[in-house]
Amino acid sequence: xxxxxxxxxxxLEGGEGTGKSTLAKALARKLEAAGxxxxxxxxxxxxxxxxxxxxxxxxxxxxxxxSPLSEALLVxxxxxxxxxxxxxxxxxxxxxxxxxxFADSTRVYQSIDGGVALNTLLSIEREVLGxxxxxxxxxxxxxxxxxxxxxxxxxxALDAFERRPDAFHEAVQAAFLAIAKAEPGRCRLIDAxxxxxxxxxxxxxxxxxxxxxxxxxxP
Ligand SMILES: Nc1ncnc2c1ncn2[C@@H]1O[C@H](COP(=O)(O)OP(=O)(O)O)[C@@H](O)[C@H]1O
Ligand SMILES: [Mg+2]
Numbered sequence: 213x214x215x216x217x218x219x220x221x222x223x224l225e226g227g228e229g230t231g232k233s234t235l236a237k238a239l240a241r242k243l244e245a246a247g248x249x250x251x252x253x254x255x256x257x258x259x260x261x262x263x264x265x266x267x268x269x270x271x272x273x274x275x276x277x278x279s280p281l282s283e284a285l286l287v288x289x290x291x292x293x294x295x296x297x298x299x300x301x302x303x304x305x306x307x308x309x310x311x312x313x314f315a316d317s318t319r320v321y322q323s324i325d326g327g328v329a330l331n332t333l334l335s336i337e338r339e340v341l342g343x344x345x346x347x348x349x350x351x352x353x354x355x356x357x358x359x360x361x362x363x364x365x366x367x368x369a370l371d372a373f374e375r376r377p378d379a380f381h382e383a384v385q386a387a388f389l390a391i392a393k394a395e396p397g398r399c400r401l402i403d404a405x406x407x408x409x410x411x412x413x414x415x416x417x418x419x420x421x422x423x424x425x426x427x428x429x430x431p
């Protein structure tokens with residue numbers, strides 16, 4: 213039996229501007245402060261090949277676009293590389309992994325707007341993930357108005373997804389909420405309209421429950 217408790221795989225999901233990246237950093241800091249090795253990563257991306265795929269996805273050559281199925285396969289190819297080279301080795305070491313977006317984002321973004329059938333996406337997901345299913349998924353829920361303001365405030369050029377109209381962001385948020393409702397064992401819905409500190413505290417309370425399960429005493 214290994215001396216270290218197994219690491220946990222935590223994924224953060226929600227629309228653009230809900231605060232995922234902000235929360236991911238805060239949680240990684242909290243885990244480190246609790247003496248737990250944490251790997252902070254993101255999707256699409258996380259490894260050199262997956263980051264290259266991310267660039268092709270978010271910034272396709274001028275005038276070019278991926279078909280929905282091609283796009284779904286590309287993000288899944290990136291995910292498989294990420295799992296094989298970064299996520300699984302980290303979990304095997306006993307580290308925790310915090311991933312900014314994961315498979316639920318593919319279910320959402322690649323199925324809406326006449327995309328790929330959800331059953332097809334779920335079957336690809338099963339094949340790609342195997343046993344590596346997140347211990348916990350925090351789904352960030354915030355009003356569309358607040359998310360829009362946060363996207364506007366954030367520095368940098370908007371990418372292909374962020375530039376979509378309001379109806380798209382509304383469908384995205386509804387799809388994430390549906391996943392949270394359908395999988396209450398894995399997913400925790402977080403009120404992301406609070407301050408960043410409050411969002412981190414509410415999320416930390418859920419994450420602590422994973423540690424309590426391991427019998428660890430925590431700060
Ligand atoms: N709880 C919060 N309250 C206020 N502003 C926030 C909060 N969380 C994030 N932000 C700000 O909103 C913007 C988008 O946050 P970010 O974490 O990048 O969202 P996401 O990764 O979900 O797109 C950033 O400028 C960030 O500083
Ligand atoms: Mg982000």
